[in-house]
Structures are given as C-alpha cells and as structure tokens.
Amino acid sequence: MSRSRRWINAQPSMFLKITLGLLPFLVLLLVYQYQSDARKAENPKDKLLPSFSEMSAAVDRHAFQPSKRTGQYLLWRDTASSLTRLLSGIAIAALLGLTFGLATGAFPMFDALSTPVITAISLIPPMAILPILFIVFGLGELSKVVLIIIGISPFITREIYLRTKEIPAEQLIKAQTLGGNSSQVVFRVLLPQIAPRLIGAVRLSLGSAWLFLIAAEAIAATDGLGYRIFLVRRYLAMDVILPYVVWITFLAFVLDRLLILISQKSFPWYHDD
C-alpha cells in the first residue's frame, strides 16, 4: 500500500487549508444566526442573542460616537485604559521574572535561598488574596497592575529559571576557562540565550494576564474593557458584550503576533531550525 493512501499523510492544499480553517468559524456564525433568529421570532426585543445589525449599532455607539453622558468615545477610552494596565503589568512582571529567574538559575546560593519561597508564592491563587491586595495597594490603578504582576510573574520566573538551568554546563565552563567572571557569564552567556525565551514565557502568560486584568476591572473601576463588560451585564446588553469580547480576542491575537515578530527580528538565530 502506497504512502499516499493513508489519511495521516494527506496534506491539504493551501486553498483547502484556508477553507478548512474558516469552516468552523462559518459554522459558529451560522449557528449563532439561527439561534438568534429563533429567539427574535419569539420576542423581537430579545437581548440574549442580539442580531448582527444590533451588534454593529452598539459598536458604532461605543466606538464612533461620543457618549451622551461623558462625551468620550467609550471603546477607545476603555481600550487605552485596559492596554495601559495590561502592558505595564506584563512589562514589570517580565522584568521581575527575568531578574529572579536568571538569578536563581545562575547562582546556586540564591537558588537555595529563594526558589522554595518563589515556588510557594507561585502556588497562591491571586484571586484568593484580593482583600489583602486592596488593603496594601488600595483600589486605584496600582492594585490592578499589581494583580497582573502577582498573577503572572511567578510563572515567568519559574519558566526562566528552568530555561537557564537547561543551558549546557559546558558553555559556562568554557566561558570560565576563558577567564569569564560571574557577571560576564550571566550577562554574556546566559542573558542573550534567555532573552528570546523570556518573550516565549510572556506569550504563554498573556492569557492569564488578560484574565487578571478583567478580574481587576470587574472589582472596582471607572473604565476599561472588563469594566464595560461587567457594567452592561447588569442589563443584559449582549449587543455590547459580544463585540467587546471579539475586540479583546483580537487585541490578544495582535499582542501575541507582535511578540513573535519582535522575537523573530531580534533573535533570528533562535528561530532558525
């Protein structure tokens, strides 16, 4: 029997690949449309599954018309606030993760001192200690950023730690036989190799970062993507919620792509394989 007869070897053509990829999305849209129509037939004002035209009207109101109450363009204001919180949280968490991960991975003494406590901290569910976070960091912007940092930096730290440990000991020995001191080994041998892996770790933690951002905004806020969703949920405005969810998904996708791009541009050697 020839190789080509087995399904595991059947490769889709480019056209088929794109078609197959789009198919589930199309099915989901059709199922949604059908369900929405069915509910609308029963109650034309149904809010649970709004029609696509209602959603586009909601997008128009939130993105392209100033709010009646505040005169602001809500979607953009929400996006700016949320992205500021998210990006500052991720940047600080990445810096913390890199510092501690590299230090614990490189220095056995520091490893012995801090790995147990970092492991313990990483196991605490951040949502469980919210009241403590409020009391320490207040209810303003700071506490929202801190929640993201607490949520993702232990993961990044442990990831960097493991990646540092993976770097072959031969490299470190070689650098030392060439006369390298500790800081030269850390900054010239380890850091350059860890940098692309840091981007990888940040990419993996993006999902959690969004989760913590939205949780923080649900608790106390005056703007933000999560704030808007939780606010309008009070009157079941799914016509606002669904486009916001799509927008968040899109932003998350763009962020992820950007990180890949940065990684490819800055560390081409890492992506050669």
Next chain:
Amino acid sequence: MYKLFSAHKTQTTRRQRGFFTPLIFSTCLLILSAVPLGQAVAERDSFRVCWSIYVGWMPWGYGAEAGIVNKWADKYGIDIEVVQINDYIESINQYTAGEFDACTMTNMDALTIPSAGGVDTTALIVGDFSNGNDAIILKDETSLSAIKGQKVNLVELSVSHYLLARALDSVSLAEKDVTVVNTSDADMVSAYTTKDVTSVVTWNPLVAEILKMPGATKVFDSASIPGEIIDTLMINTQTLQENPNLGKALAGAWYEIMQNMQESADVRASMGKASGTDLAGYEMQLASTHMYYAAGDAVDFVNSPDLLQTMQYVAEFSFTHGLLGEGAPDAGFIGIATPAGIFGDADNVLLRFDPTYMQMAADGKL
C-alpha cells in the same frame, strides 16, 4: 501535493470510520444546535421560580424547604421548582432569557432588565420595600453634602446608584458632582478599609458591617425615600395569563410563609441562618425592611398613586443612564401599568403591578 480526497477507493473501512466519526459528531452538533434555546409558552403544569439571598426573599428558601410551596402547588395541580441562584443579576438574566417563569427582583431591575428586554413582566407579589437597608456611608464626614467631589464606590446601575441619585437631588447636587466607581458588592467591605475609598453606597448586611468600622457615618438611607426600592416576585405576564393557577399557588404559599415568619422566631432564625447570619442579625435587617406580612397592606401599597410616582422616578433615572435601551426616545418609552394609572407609553406596557392575586389572598379566596 495531491488533493485531500484522492484517497484510494479500496481504503479499509476502519479508516473510513475514522473519517465518519467527526462527521457524525458535527452533524449531531448541528442538530443539537438547531433546537432553539427559548421555549414556547403555553399552558403547562410545571414551573420554575428563582430567588437570591436577600433579607426580603429568604422566605422563598424557607417556603421551599418547609414544603409550603409544594403544598400550594399540589392544591392547584401544578409543579413548582424553587431554585436559589447565588448571583442576583444572573438570576434576573436567566429569568429574562426564559429559563425561569418567575424571579425575585427589585422594581428598578425589573424595569431595566426583563421589561427593557421585551419580556412583559408582572409584579405578582410585592413583598417589602427597603426602609433603611440601602445606605450612603461617608468616611470621616457626617453630612451628605460633603460627598461633593468625592469618589463614590457602589455597584453602578443598581438600586445603590438610584439611591445616590435621589440623595444628591435632595441636597441640590447632581451626579456630575461626584465620580462613581463601579465596585463589586462582594468586595465592598474590604474596599472600604482602603484609604482610596471615602464614600460607599451599598445594602445590608454590608451596611451594618461597614458601619462598625471607625469613621463610618450613615448620611442617607432608603428610609428617606420610603417605598421607592421595592422587592417583588416578578412573573412572566404571558405565563401568568395562561396559567392563573401558578399565580394562585405562589400567592397562597407566600402569605402562609409570611404568617409563619411573623409568628415564629424559629422560622426567622432559620431564614437568618440561611442568609449567613443568626436571628439577631436577621431581625436587625428586618428592622430596616418594611415587610408586608398582610396581603391587604401590600394591595393598598400597590393601589396607591405613590407607586406611580415612584415608578416615574425610577423610569427617569433608568432613561438618563441608558438603561431603557439606546432606542428609547424618553423615560416613558416603556409603559408601566399600576392600578392608579399608566406611566409612559400605554401601547408599550411591559411592566405591570397587578394586585389581583394578592387581593385573592387578602380575601381568603385561595
């Protein structure tokens, strides 16, 4: 490169089955998804009622547990399932989506969620109104006017927000004089302990908890706007019209529960326990709740022209906060029918206060 479906005809059936399994699966999925979520309303004999934890609604939990709801359902030959939902807003959303036939909610949330969502809703039982249960608390200030310029933490678009609007009105301030910070009720007490928070609007038992803290002063509460924050059992109007027995069974059960509640401290203690406090804590909440133990009093309340005035305030607040939907041209877009008259569009009545069933209970005709 070759086409996907070029596999040879003589391929083993095992492989083919491997291909058909996902096909069958997705077909099932499609068929399943073709079943509409909403169910057509018609005369039937099985109903679902939801309630959430609040001082004035604890009787439903007791009534279900003690078998009183079942007893009355049996009397009218129907089935009533009473379901407690932990998230208040979620319970209203579920009711609005058609998952429940009746649900406990306030007058304002009934207007802004089911009615604004096109679900014609009737207040079957008016159980109580908040008579101090909702309050504005300031930190280190003792008069309401000091709220000017402050950040105010509250659950935005809730009755707390309404209370704030009414309070600001009473001291000639407007909402633009403060900054409203949407804060989850679950985190209100711990939020108050932080230095960022200087004023909160919330409800009991959170009010009692916050007032225990240093510097906390209650500067306004719902006792200043009596009868405006009303706790009701709302029911789908169409379901009620097609199934009057459901209305009778619920009203009958409710006033039997009310009688037990009024007469027996044990009953009140069990309600207190179910709401996470004890008899003393529950009685304290009851003290700031105007319960209508007697059906006749509730009927008088619903018949009074004051209710019409209240619903006008509520509709105006809801309209200015965009809660009646973007298509609403004015506060009267959704008609609200009360025995004293209709507020708003008489051709678009979607919220009704109907004392019929409470009257039957008052007359002992159930």
